[in-house]
Amino acid sequence: MTGDRAGAPWGRALRGAGAAALAAAVLAACGSPSERAGEGTDDEGLTALRVGATPTPHAEILRFVEENLAADAGLRLEIVEYTDYNQPNAALAEGELDANYYQTVPFLEEYLAGNTDADLSYVSDVHLEAFGVYSEDAADLEDLPRGAEIGVPNDTSNLGRALRLLADSGVISLAEGAEGAGGSPALDDVEDGPLGVEITPVEAAQLPRSLQDLDAAVVNGNYALEADLPETANALAWEGTENNPYANGLVVRSEDAGAEDIVRLDELLHSPRVRDFMEERWQGIVIPVGGEASPPASGPSD
Known part of the structure; x- marks a missing residue:
């Protein structure tokens, strides 16, 4: 890092x-x-x-x-x-x-x-x-359809991490103050972004298998590696490493x-x-x- x-x-x-x-x-x-x-x-x-x-x-x-x-x-x-x-x-x-x-x-x-x-x-x-946003269909973020269904990990800390990545990538907007005091964003903090996406929490280990039923998914690095996602799917965005x-x-x-x-x-x-x-x-x-x-x-x- x-x-x-x-x-x-x-x-x-x-x-x-x-x-x-x-x-x-x-x-x-x-x-x-x-x-x-x-x-x-x-x-x-x-x-x-x-x-x-x-x-x-x-x-x-x-x-x-x-x-x-x-x-x-x-x-x-x-x-x-x-x-x-x-x-x-x-x-x-x-x-x-x-x-x-x-x-x-x-x-x-x-x-x-x-x-x-x-x-x-x-x-x-x-x-x-590094967390990644992966898709089997879209080649980049601009290819995601309006109303796209995006899977995220369902545990609190990784869900918040995934929402930050989606917000940083311009896919969603988070309510003002959602990250205040070191807090982790929750689904209630998601505001309608430019794509009007649907966020679907899934057990982190199941996200790679669920990708075929989703437009995209934010996947933990270890599970992405286990499922060979860097070789078999498109990575649309990466989590920043600075700090x-x-x-x-x-x-x-x-x-x-x-x-x-x-x-x-x-x-x-x-x-x-x-x-x-x-x-x-x-x-x-x-x-x-x-x-x-x-x-x-x-x-x-x-």
Whole structure:
């Protein structure tokens, strides 16, 4: 991701808490999540970390770390894949995972607001997946028909993110003050735009399959990659990356935020080899935080 995120208002408390814990001098005393669970190290002296992730790109990135970097850092990663956004935080809060890697700060904030017993902390940003507006029929935004039906993710944080992209692209208008105080726009904030489009919320994972029944859809980067949308559909617009608050990062239970093994895993996710892997594998759709890459100016066509 390009640009300075220091001024982004989203999730400062969560990110700040994670950063402070990582910088603390008590790392050794904290121990690792696995050690506290009584698992310790394996026969090779590696500490096991069980990490939940959605398949693309998160699990692929973790597999690259496991296959190329983890052992030298004294770690063994057990990667647990989830196909939706609902389970990994619950599994982490209940102690079934040591960490998860799949979400943004606004998504975590939304989860914690609805699950007050969960004590989870965001460690740091790792990468950004640019949202895209995709269509199987229209070649650009001007080709969308009046009254076009556009699918958007149905969870609060990603829906607001999709509405911002549509507003920035001139497809819809948002009511004045819809983004005030760091709030996330909702369907009630949509005002009639030049196309008079119909906004249809759909579960994020289902949007690529629903595209054939829609005029267009705003799709999360990971689900677009899983469905090969950059190769099989037209990308009509891309989310901007400058000061974008929607980077994805590592999340742990708050008590583990400063654990030595979590710190090592976070360092590996930010290593030059992982950055190079992201840039080569996904060609600007998955953007390492702090990287120079940017999404394509326009999406591929059939």
